Amino acid sequence: MTARALLVHLLAASSLAACGGGDESLDQTGASPALPAIDETLVPPMKIARPQGWNGELPTVPKGFTITPVATDLKIPRQILLLPNGDVLVAEGSGGHAPKLRPKDVIAGYIKSLGKSSVQGGDRITLLRDANGDGKPELRTTFIEDLDAPYGLALVNGSLYVANQGALLRFPYSDGQTRITAPGEEITKLPSKINHHWTKALAASPDGSKLYVGIGSNSNVGERGLSLEEDRAVIWEVDPSTKSSRIYVSGIRNPTALAFEPGSNMLWAVVNERDELGAELVPDYLTSVREGAFYGWPYSYWGQNPDPRVHPQRPELVKSAVAPDYGLGSHVAPLGLSFADGNGFAGFAEGAFIGEHGSWNRQNLAGYKVSFVPFANGRPAGKPRDFVTGFIEDGRARGRPVGVTFDAARGALWIADDLSNTVWRVTGPRPLASPVGPTADRN
16 A cells, blocks of 8 residues: 555544544543543544634733733744743754654654644744843844754753753853853753653752653553653653752653642642543643652553553552542643742632643644643642633634743743744733742742
């Protein structure tokens, strides 16, 4: 069968699977999301929102809020770091080099490519300086170039850490600096063979003594062979002073963003769960990261629900799997996480802002927005709420949110959009007696 004939055959199979649109009556958010029966098909139902551009329009924000594009024509912006002087760093890039294994991988890759920007990743970090806070940067410059799919960023004790797809690097940083030309010092190599999930999320502990790196799996559910999953689907703890690392948690399929909840100093992650079990399986999630915990991948999902596709089975591991804290919905693809600790916006004062990149393997599109999960006493305390929407119009995508970063000092939320290649800035009313302090020096 020729490649073209194979593609036509698989597209036809995908259309036959289109009944997997997703049951919108199911509540798959919160601590106990609905988990329907497994619904495997030859080819999973797929639908991608094709790009159409903003054409002068803006995303939708709540009444009383304002959203502004502060940088456009970027090269695949992913994650954002706020510096102590108010400057903003934007990591731009696209990585991964996993070969296709199965015919369904070919069709999935083709479908997903339809919803991506045609721009090539910049392999750089861009600096934006908006000294007066009006949302119009006076300076935009390439801060570091010649990187390799940079993603996670953290600033600790005068050092900037950059998680490339294959290594964690350290650069010296001085407040107000507008360019770094010195080569990065390698703290540790990061798993990058095959790199099915290439993004390397990064967060620094509140005291700056440890770094945490999210490392995604090399497959959906181990179909490349479990031997290739060594040091994958984990979060590493790295000691930058000794350059040593250890597995902090495991079985966490693709932890795409990490952040410390400021009230409890607890590490949290957003995670992209597995595919091909149906439009409503498995819910992506937000969870606290508990040292030594096993989150089930690939043997089980949402705690101890076995995945029958994985061989050999490991029932003893399934029995040890812990359930995540909070479901976000199936296939919403969360890629961004940032906390506000009572000093957010009026109506969105305390909780987690989450960038939801959006689905590709269900007929009813999910995600494509920035959501907000309210917190109280360091824990989720209510249903998620839409915060920024409008990225979808008539089934077409105008943008896809990735990283989000809350700016406590100026009362703003920064959003990286890797489809329209834009950084957005949201401002709005603050809560009464809002505590506005200095900008934190770590993500």
